[in-house]
Amino acid sequence: MNNIIKKFLPQILAILFVVLIFGFLTINAQTNMDNRGIDFGFGFLSQESSFDVQFSLIEYSGSDSYARAFLVGLLNTLLVSFISIIFCTILGVIIGVARLSSNYLIKNSAAWYVEFFRNIPLLLQIFFWYYAALRALPLPEKANAWFGVTYMTVKGYYIPAMVWENLNVFLYCGLAAIISIIILRNYANNLRDNKGKQIPVLLYSLAILIILPLLSFLIGGVSLEFELPQLKKLSKISYIYEGGISLPPELIALVLALSLYTSTFVAECVRAGIEGVSKGQKEAAASVGLTPNQVLKLVIMPQALRIIIPPTTNQYLNLTKNSSLAAAIAYPDLVLVFAGTALMQTGKAIEIVSITMLTYLTISLTIAAIMNWYNKKIEIKEK
Amino acid sequence: MFKLVKRLTSLVAMFAVLFAFSTETMAAKKSKTLENTKKRGFVRCGVSQGLPGFSNADESGNWTGIDVDVCRAVAAATLGDATKVKFTPLSAKERFTALTSGEIDILSRNTTWTLSRDADIGLTFVGVNFYDGQGFMVRKGSGIKSTSEFKNGTSVCTNLGTTTELNMRDFFDSRGISYEPVVFEKADEVVAAYDAGRCDTYTTDKSGLAAQRTKLSAPDDHVVLPETISKEPLGPVVRQGDSVWEDIVRWSLNTMIEAEEYGVNSSNADMMKTSNNPAIKRLVGAEGELGAAFGLDNDWNLRIIKQVGNYGESYKRNIADTGILPDRGPNELWTKGGILYVPPAR
Numbered sequence: 001m002n003n004i005i006k007k008f009l010p011q012i013l014a015i016l017f018v019v020l021i022f023g024f025l026t027i028n029a030q031t032n033m034d035n036r037g038i039d040f041g042f043g044f045l046s047q048e049s050s051f052d053v054q055f056s057l058i059e060y061s062g063s064d065s066y067a068r069a070f071l072v073g074l075l076n077t078l079l080v081s082f083i084s085i086i087f088c089t090i091l092g093v094i095i096g097v098a099r100l101s102s103n104y105l106i107k108n109s110a111a112w113y114v115e116f117f118r119n120i121p122l123l124l125q126i127f128f129w130y131y132a133a134l135r136a137l138p139l140p141e142k143a144n145a146w147f148g149v150t151y152m153t154v155k156g157y158y159i160p161a162m163v164w165e166n167l168n169v170f171l172y173c174g175l176a177a178i179i180s181i182i183i184l185r186n187y188a189n190n191l192r193d194n195k196g197k198q199i200p201v202l203l204y205s206l207a208i209l210i211i212l213p214l215l216s217f218l219i220g221g222v223s224l225e226f227e228l229p230q231l232k233k234l235s236k237i238s239y240i241y242e243g244g245i246s247l248p249p250e251l252i253a254l255v256l257a258l259s260l261y262t263s264t265f266v267a268e269c270v271r272a273g274i275e276g277v278s279k280g281q282k283e284a285a286a287s288v289g290l291t292p293n294q295v296l297k298l299v300i301m302p303q304a305l306r307i308i309i310p311p312t313t314n315q316y317l318n319l320t321k322n323s324s325l326a327a328a329i330a331y332p333d334l335v336l337v338f339a340g341t342a343l344m345q346t347g348k349a350i351e352i353v354s355i356t357m358l359t360y361l362t363i364s365l366t367i368a369a370i371m372n373w374y375n376k377k378i379e380i381k382e383k
Numbered sequence: 384m385f386k387l388v389k390r391l392t393s394l395v396a397m398f399a400v401l402f403a404f405s406t407e408t409m410a411a412k413k414s415k416t417l418e419n420t421k422k423r424g425f426v427r428c429g430v431s432q433g434l435p436g437f438s439n440a441d442e443s444g445n446w447t448g449i450d451v452d453v454c455r456a457v458a459a460a461t462l463g464d465a466t467k468v469k470f471t472p473l474s475a476k477e478r479f480t481a482l483t484s485g486e487i488d489i490l491s492r493n494t495t496w497t498l499s500r501d502a503d504i505g506l507t508f509v510g511v512n513f514y515d516g517q518g519f520m521v522r523k524g525s526g527i528k529s530t531s532e533f534k535n536g537t538s539v540c541t542n543l544g545t546t547t548e549l550n551m552r553d554f555f556d557s558r559g560i561s562y563e564p565v566v567f568e569k570a571d572e573v574v575a576a577y578d579a580g581r582c583d584t585y586t587t588d589k590s591g592l593a594a595q596r597t598k599l600s601a602p603d604d605h606v607v608l609p610e611t612i613s614k615e616p617l618g619p620v621v622r623q624g625d626s627v628w629e630d631i632v633r634w635s636l637n638t639m640i641e642a643e644e645y646g647v648n649s650s651n652a653d654m655m656k657t658s659n660n661p662a663i664k665r666l667v668g669a670e671g672e673l674g675a676a677f678g679l680d681n682d683w684n685l686r687i688i689k690q691v692g693n694y695g696e697s698y699k700r701n702i703a704d705t706g707i708l709p710d711r712g713p714n715e716l717w718t719k720g721g722i723l724y725v726p727p728a729r
Contacts, residue, residue, distance in 0.1 A: 033505070035624050038483065038504060038505040039503075050549050050552060050553075051548045051549055051552055051564075052548075052551075052552045052555075052562075052564050053564070054563055054564050054565055054566065061556075062552040062556065131575060131579075135579040135581075139580055154579060154580050154581055155538060155580075155581060232534075232536065234525075234533075234534045234536060234537060234583055235521075235525035235526055235527050235532065235534070235583070236524060236525050236526035236527075237522060237524040237525050237526075238522070238525055238583045240536045240538070242536060248565075249581065250565075327543075327568055328568065328572070329567075329572075330565050330566050330567045330572070330576070332566070336543065336566065336568075340476050340543050340544055340566075340568070341543055341544055341548055341566065343476070343544070344475065344476055344479070344543070344544030344545070345499075345544075345548075345549065346503075346504075347479060347499075347500070347503055347504025347505070347506075348504075349479075349480045349483075
């Protein structure tokens with residue numbers, strides 16, 4: 001009996017404490033809102049938002065609801081986070097490996113890069129890319145074509161838009177290619193494990209990845225045309241490109257700042273991971289006759305990844321949360337559109353801020369779950 | 384026996400009257416915000432992050448502007464000293480939350496009075512200290528003379544969390560023009576972006592355009608288009624639920640406007656005490672007991688006029704003399720062809 005009390009009493013007290021605090025906060029907010037005549041409720045989500053958003057991945061106009069405006073903001077946040085995570089990973093791995101290079105110049109430039117970009121506050125870097133770097137770009141009418149058909153201007157980066165015919169056939173072919181590659185890899189692994197035979201999987205995979213979609217063009221009736229951006233005159237001195245896709249400078253500045261900043265942390269994670277694998281492993285692998293490539297791929301990386309993944313997950317989470325700094329440079333992310341404009345127009349501060357917080361929490365937990373799953377997959381399987 | 388009953392009833396009646404009277408005066412004078420303000424020794428006032436003419440801080444941190452003067456007037460009325468104000472610069476996005484959460488007691492930040500803001504979110508607008516309307520600024524070289532010349536694809540820079548965002552949509556939608564809204568949180572960021580050529584036009588209240596134009600690298604290369612696309616009555620706001628405080632702020636503003644109407648200003652206010660006009664005498668506290676209704680002394684309005692000045696002085700000092708909007712337009716008194724008209728202080 002005594003033991004049970006000892007065991008559960010502190011826990012019950014802790015729960016009670018948490019419940020009381022939450023209860024107090026709720027009641028306090030409720031009375032204050034009542035006193036000030038503020039209603040609490042989520043009914044506003046279905047009301048017409050009546051404001052426009054600069055850049056949206058889905059169809060949206062001011063006659064849509066606040067709920068849709070929320071979705072627009074959320075997708076923009078996910079877009080900028082997704083692109084930045086990919087860039088920062090690629091850059092981070094390159095820099096991280098470069099820091100371990102035996103070449104003095106490469107090693108030191110990588111170190112300089114890391115020290116420079118991780119020690120300047122992110123918001124300043126965002127302002128730098130947006131106000132200093134991108135603003136130095138030419139006006140639309142003065143822009144030179146990059147690669148012949150794209151234009152980098154102060155109003156955005158204009159690229160040709162793809163106009164597909166029978167896009168679904170192409171996508172099915174792509175899907176089929178990916179499935180065949182997975183089957184091929186499994187087959188190759190079996191072959192290697194059972195018969196000790198190795199086939200060039202990478203080469204075959206690339207061939208499948210190119211040939212199948214190509215077939216869709218030749219016999220599947222898929223066709224692709226490019227719609228090029230055309231210069232259009234708005235007034236005597238101002239121009240814009242019409243047609244094609246326009247990437248707003250806000251998005252570009254944000255992706256640049258977020259990827260460059262976060263890549264330094266990823267680079268350090270990668271370096272730590274590789275250095276964390278003991279030298280003996282490499283030497284032993286080399287002594288059994290593995291090529292340097294195989295040593296890296298089969299011995300070093302599997303062990304290094306275990307060290308790299310958890311801290312890198314943190315960096316991905318940080319990046320996603322840092323993307324909320326977008327509001328400073330007018331990129332219409334969740335914070336700007338929903339916790340900004342929508343909050344102002346409805347005055348539903350508590351509701352909107354809680355929805356926004358829950359959304360960021362959900363995004364972060366999802367990223368964490370994916371990374372944990374990957375971590376579990378590559379961790380040491382003890383038998 | 385009969386006598387006793389009669390005596391008892393009269394006693395009860397007397398108590399009832401006394402009690403009713405005392406609760407009434409309590410209700411009339413009791414303002415939590417006023418009490419706290421007196422205890423604290425300064426008025427907490429939310430202003431903009433820098434809009435010349437309305438609320439703007441100089442290098443040494445002194446705030447000036449017609450919005451600032453409203454808060455100074457309240458400080459003069461309640462605390463006797465117009466300098467006892469703590470200004471909190473707020474972005475458009477933060478302003479209402481700061482007020483409803485009790486961080487500030489007056490929001491005097493070029494805020495448009497609209498139905499939904501007044502009725503929906505726990506705020507009360509007390510009056511209008513500037514009649515404004517939304518306009519557009521463009522580069523002179525563009526040759527655009529009217530808003531009807533905007534074409535599809537025009538990019539528009541503006542502030543986040545303002546009625547501007549809604550008006551802009553109404554305006555472009557009703558004309559079937561597609562546009563690109565570029566929305567910044569701070570006014571300075573909007574100016575910087577427009578200046579750099581990110582946007583073809585900059586839209587906000589016309590007074591704001593006139594004020595922000597001075598911050599551009601070459602102000603003379605830009606022009607505000609003649610059209611006004613909305614009504615923007617700007618005025619101070621208080622929290623809902625403290626009607627006495629609401630009245631104090633309302634009548635502090637009204638006093639400034641009425642003082643101008645009767646020709647009372649900071650330099651002649653003391654002399655006006657001996658005026659023949661009872662309305663003027665009431666305005667300088669020489670007649671009537673107007674302050675008692677708020678729980679203030681009788682010199683509250685005299686102090687406003689002496690320390691802050693009347694509305695005309697405030698306008699001249701902050702907006703006309705700084706070259707922002709020399710012409711008062713609708714913000715002239717009703718007696719001089721404008722629409723400034725306040726209820727009588729009596």
